Amino acid sequence: MGSGKKNIWLESDSIVTRKSPKPLRLNTLENIYVKEHDIKSKITRSFFIAVVFSLPIFLFRPLVGIGVFSIIGIVGYLLTKKYELRVGVFNNDDVGVVESGLYSSNEREELDGIVRLVMEYKTGK
Numbered sequence: 382m383g384s385g386k387k388n389i390w391l392e393s394d395s396i397v398t399r400k401s402p403k404p405l406r407l408n409t410l411e412n413i414y415v416k417e418h419d420i421k422s423k424i425t426r427s428f429f430i431a432v433v434f435s436l437p438i439f440l441f442r443p444l445v446g447i448g449v450f451s452i453i454g455i456v457g458y459l460l461t462k463k464y465e466l467r468v469g470v471f472n473n474d475d476v477g478v479v480e481s482g483l484y485s486s487n488e489r490e491e492l493d494g495i496v497r498l499v500m501e502y503k504t505g506k
Contacts, residue, residue: 386399387399388400388484388486388491389466389483389484389486389492390495391495391498391502392404394406394407394408395407396468396483396495396499400484405468405483407499407503409470409471409472410469410471410499411469411470412468412469412480413466413467413468413469413496413499413500414466414496415464415465415466415467415489415492415493416464416465416466416467416482417463417464417489418461418462418463418464418465423458423461426457426461427453427454427455427457427461428454430453430454430457431450431451431453431454431457432450434449434453435447435449435453462485462486462487463486463487463489464485464486464487464488464492465484465485465486465492466482466483466484466485466486466492466495466496467480467481467482467483468481468483
C-alpha cells in the first residue's frame with residue numbers, strides 16, 4: 382500500500398474495495414479471515430489458470446501450447462498475491478453461506494486491520 386491510497390476500507394456498515402463497484406454489507410457476513418497462499422497453493426493456482434488458457438492452443442498447435450502454458454504459468458505465479466481476504470456471505474436459505482475471495486494483497490497488515498474492524502463492528506451490534 383505504498384501509494385498512500387487505501388484499496389479496501391469500511392464505510393458506515395459496508396466493506397468497500399477500490400476494484401468493486403458494489404459495497405459488501407457487513408450484516409450479510411457470516412465469517413471473515415485472511416488466507417495466506419504458500420508456494421504450493423500459488424503453484425496449484427497458476428497451474429490451473431495455465432491449463433485453462435493454454436488448452437485450446439495446445440489442441441491445435443501442441444508445441445506452441447507448451448510454450449503458452451509455460452508463460453501463463455510463470456506469469457500467473459508471479460501475479461498471485463500472498464494474502465487473500467476471504468468472506469462467507471449468507472445470501473438465502475437455499476444456497477446458504479457462500480465463501481469467496483474479496484481482496485488480495487501482498488501486505489497482511491492491511492487485511493488484518495479490516496478483519497479487526499469488522500469483528501469490532503459485529504461484536505458492537
